[in-house]
Amino acid sequence: MSAEGRPARVGIGFDSHPLVDGLPLRLGGVTIPFPRGLSGHSDGDVLLHALIDAMLGASELGDIGTLFPDTDVRWKGIDSRVLLQEAHARVKDAGFEVAFVDAVVIARAPRLSAHREAIVASIRDALYLPHLPVSVKGKSGQGIVAFDDERAVACLVTATLVQRARP
Numbered sequence: 001m002s003a004e005g006r007p008a009r010v011g012i013g014f015d016s017h018p019l020v021d022g023l024p025l026r027l028g029g030v031t032i033p034f035p036r037g038l039s040g041h042s043d044g045d046v047l048l049h050a051l052i053d054a055m056l057g058a059s060e061l062g063d064i065g066t067l068f069p070d071t072d073v074r075w076k077g078i079d080s081r082v083l084l085q086e087a088h089a090r091v092k093d094a095g096f097e098v099a100f101v102d103a104v105v106i107a108r109a110p111r112l113s114a115h116r117e118a119i120v121a122s123i124r125d126a127l128y129l130p131h132l133p134v135s136v137k138g139k140s141g142q143g144i145v146a147f148d149d150e151r152a153v154a155c156l157v158t159a160t161l162v163q164r165a166r167p
């Protein structure tokens with residue numbers, strides 16, 4: 001239950017993308033200066049993709065691949081904030097609101113700490129929830145070759161949703 005006594009649900013999301021030369025690096029809706037970026041059908045933003053799946057999971061609305069299939073040219077190269085906003089609209093239509101977001105970004109490089117505040121602000125902006133509590137933590141993924149070699153970034157996110165208060 002939430003503090004107001006409304007039922008709460010926690011959804012989980014995971015995503016990973018390869019880091020490749022010649023692409024901008026987008027993470028949490030923020031462009032981060034780095035020699036390589038995340039490749040994917042959209043802008044490859046693993047954090048927002050994992051967040052979308054966490055929100056969809058908690059509201060039983062399927063997953064990001066069903067909502068935004070990579071066979072659809074509309075989503076090619078798209079800013080993942082647009083996908084997040086579309087998913088958020090569906091979550092709200094289903095009667096839920098986002099109450100808390102907790103994220104773990106797994107990457108040896110770049111280091112997350114310099115970009116944490118910008119990412120938190122970006123997520124709040126994209127959801128139009130300026131006071132949403134958002135936690136973003138970094139792990140280096142040591143012992144896993146793709147991370148040790150700086151060839152991938154992965155992300156785990158939980159989204160806590162509460163049923164919207166009735167007017």
Ligand code: MG
Binds near residue numbers: 046049
């Ligand atoms: Mg993805």
